[in-house]
Amino acid sequence: MKMDNDPLETERSIKLGNGSVLKRLLYLTQIFGLDLEDDLKNQIKNNFTDGYALLDSTKPDRGPYKQKWKLRLNVSEEQLLDWGEVR
Secondary structure, eight states: OBOOOOHHHHHHHHHHTOHHHHHHHHHHHHHTTOBOOHHHHHHHHTTOOSSOEESSTTSOSOSOEETTTTEEOOSOHHHHHHHHHHO
């Protein structure tokens, strides 16, 4: 599935400076099979913060670390996919 890439929305997200949100965005687009343009992916990656963020900040700090997204996956991919089907 292709996502509409709204450059203004992306620019606003980047300007907010919330690297955790950007990390989650890229990870979730991959899990749910959504395509982003390479330029947009690179722009988002260039604004990642240094540390690792929790995928779900309301859940305990445990689970594997994924360097590609600089996330700690404290929610399983299966749980995310189940959630996506319910919605």
